[in-house]
Amino acid sequence: MTDPIRTVLYGASDKEISFYQSLVEKHGSPLLLFDSSKLKQQYRALQQALPNVDLFYAIKALPQIDALKELDELEAGFDVASSGELDILLSLKVSGRRTIHTHPVKSDKDIRDALRFGSTTFVIDNLDELKKLQPYRGRVGILLRVSFRSENAKVDLSKKFGCTEDEVANIILQAEQLGLHIKGLSFHVGSQCETSDQHVAAIHSCRDMMLELNKKVKAPLSILDIGGGFPADYALESIDILEFCKPIRAALESLPDDWHIYAEPGRYLIAPAVTCVTTIIGKSIRYGMPWYYIDDGVYGSFSGKIFDHAEYPLQVLTEGKTSTSVLAGPTCDSIDIIDEHIELPELNIGDLIIGHQMGAYTAATRTRFNLLKEAKFIVL
Amino acid sequence: MKYFKETLYDAVCQEFRVDKMYFEQKTEHQHLMIFHNAMLGRVMTLDGIVQTTEADEFMYHEMLTHVPILAHGAVKKLLIIGGGDGGILREVLKHESIDVTQVEIDKAVIDMAIEYLPKHSDSAYDNPRANIVIDDGMAFVKNCSEKFDVIIVDGTDPIGPGEVLFTEDFYAQCKNCLNEGGVIVTQNGVPFLQIEEVKNTYQRLNQHYTDATFYTVAVPTYYGGLMTLAWATNNAELRNVSLDTLEQRFKSANLNSRYYNPAIHLAAFALPQYIVNQLD
Structure with a gap:
């Protein structure tokens, strides 16, 4: 896996510039702008790409009330x-x-x-959790989570959770002896997948396991939860989700008609619906490089750089000759750097820097470090 | 909301058409609704679970009330824990010789029921024989110096605000509030789908009372068939009162009941084997 490369857009239309500037004049900076129409568009697109799949929005990606309201209206799970x-x-x-x-690990409460x-x-993913x-x-x-290690996902969720394929039959049969019915399998191949190959392989494995188990168990397994992993467009390449999901659709076609399929999209739905607006609050030349300090950073809306390994596409509103620069956040900590090698034109204090695709695992994981004011959430 | 879907069980659920929403209260941790349904009248739900409906509440309230009272035969003082909708109070007050104390944790429930479920209490809260105490049921029985002949526990599901009313400690404290030969009855869920509740309650009651068992009533909107009502006393004779005696008491009480009668009183203690199997 290679390190993600950041996409940078240079320049903006007059309309875009005045749009961002007027919002900052009105609300201050930094801002997180929520566009519910984008969320709706993503939801509809994923519905079309995965027909007959019940979509359950992964709230953890952005537990924000206006986003949840929109999804509620769309009748999402x-x-x-x-x-x-x-x-x-x-x-x-x-x-x-x-x-x-x-959550595979739960307290009684x-x-x-x-x-x-x-x-x-x-x-659940083990017998203690089952009990x-x-x-x-x-x-x-009950769904039993199975682990399929993914090599091309940016966040490998199978390390922490999920039983191995070898353990599946034992757990299901033991559950039956304890009087508990496991109604299906779930998996999570990881997030921000580059292809759907892992989904397809996991669907096939689960299908085979479930069909085999259904010959032995009293009550059949009938639910398959294919998790998430649907990618956000961090490279601004216009990901075609219909195309991405085509092999998944084909794999799901091979399941019995009476099975129910769930998916848990988070990132794909919410990432493009939120745009971050930041302002340059300081600049200097250090080690011969221009440094720009903006009013939001890795302890704030850019927390996903640390926790989620995400490099969000950025936009500067002016064009011009660029030089390799450093873009840093506002806290006192030296780790608070958004990019150490970013090509930027000469910028001034007060200029805006826009972060795109910043809905997922951004505000959700920010901290209160330095007690800096968090980015204000604006519903467009 | 156009339809209410009950959220008790994963694999099945009952759905009610909401014809008119009368009351909806959503606090940080609970969601209470009272709405009208064409078939069932007013329906009260708490946290996605049907609590009571106007159409079938009489089955539950009459059986939870009249069975212990007529079995005992000489009840003077009776304690209700919970029962904020007023249905139990209404039934108890039909027995003219009984003074009743009702302990409800939340006065708002009583006020709401008087306004939006008026047929349940049917003005019972205005009756001078009713002493209403706003307190935690557990705290009340712990600190109570009075003794009662019958305790009726009309609580919610064990997963929720009424949880403490299903604990062994609570049953033990109640014993201290019972007169010699008194009896406690409690709402205990639908055993076909929640058999653990029967097992747990039986074991807990059995620690403190010499005669613990259940009797049953089938309330249609408590999905799953028979509901169990727990019964615990140190006077085993109470559930063997003869049909003749019950008939006499029933006649003189003049209850005007719709579900309860002496024959069904005695029959209600006959338990299907899947319940009996839990009592050991």
Whole structure:
């Protein structure tokens, strides 16, 4: 896997410039601009790319109320991982029946909170976790998460969670002996996948395991949760999701008609719906290079650079001869650098730098370090 | 909201058409609704679970109330824990010789029920024989110096605000509030789908009472068939009162009931084997 290369756009139309400038004049800086029409567009596109798949938005990507409202109106499902995420859905009066609880490790209180909310689907990946559900066995539906290691995903989620393929049959048969029914399998091949090859391979493996198991178990497995991994367009290459999902669609065609397919998209849906607007607040020449300090950084909206290994496409509003520069965030820490080798034209204090595709794992993972004011969330 | 879908079980759910929303309250941790449904009348739900409907509440309230009272035969003081909708209070007050104390944790529930579910309490809250205490049920029984002949626990699902009312400690404290030969009855879920509740409650009651069992009532909107009502006392004779005696008490009480009668009272203690198997 190669390090992600950042895309930089130079220049902007007069209309774009005045759009960003007027928002900063009105609301200050930094800003996160939410465009619900983009979210809707992404949701519809993914629905079209994955027909007959129930989409559960991974709230963790951006647990923001306006985004959740839009998804609620689109009748999306929600993938929750904590009691806090349930609380935000409760405030929207989303029915628990439209949610799945996908955290493989839960406390008894997490389980009870979820059941009280009405979320009855849980994910496990080992027998200890399974036993936690035994007191609630009549009420819950259980998915077993299987791990398929992915080499081309940017974030390998299979290291921390998921049982191996070898363990699947044993866990399912043991569950049956304990009086617990496992209703299907789930997997997560990782995030920001370059191709859908891993999805396809995992679908085929799960299909074969489920068909084989269904010859042995009393109640059949009928649900396959194909997780997420649908890519955001960080290179601004106009990813064709219909094309990306074509092999997945073909793989899903090979499943029995009466199976239910779930997916947990987060990044793909929300990334392009949020744009970050920052302002240069300081500049200097260090080690012979221009340094620009902006008012948001890796402890804030750019936190995904650290936690998510994401290099967001940036836009400077002016064109001109560029030189290799450093773009740094506002905190006192030296790690707070967004890019150490970025080609930038000469910029001035007060100039704006725009971050695109900044909806997923950005504001969600920011910290309160230095008690800097967080970027204001503006609904367009 | 156009339809209410119950969220109790993963694999099945019952759906109600919402014909008119009367009341909806959403706090940080709970979601309460009262709406009208053409078939069931007013329906109250809490956290996605049906609590009561006007059409079938009589089955539940009459059985939870009249079975212990007529079995005992000489109830003077009765304690209700929970029951904010007023249905139990209404039924208890039909027995003219009984003074009743009701402990409800949240006055707002009573106020809301009086306004939006008026048929449940049917003015019972105005009756001078009713002493209403706003307190935590557990705290009340712990600190209570009074004794009662019957305790009726009308709580919510064990996953939720009524959780403490299913604990062994609570059952033990209740024993201290019962007169000699008194009886406690509690709502205990639908065992076909929640068999653990029967097992747990039986084991907990059995620690503190010499005669613990269940009796049943089938409430249509509590999906899953029979509902169990837990029964615990130190007077085993209470569930063997003869049909003749019950008939006399029933006649003199003049209850005007729609579900309860002495024959179904006795029959309700006959348990299907899948429940009996949990009692050991």
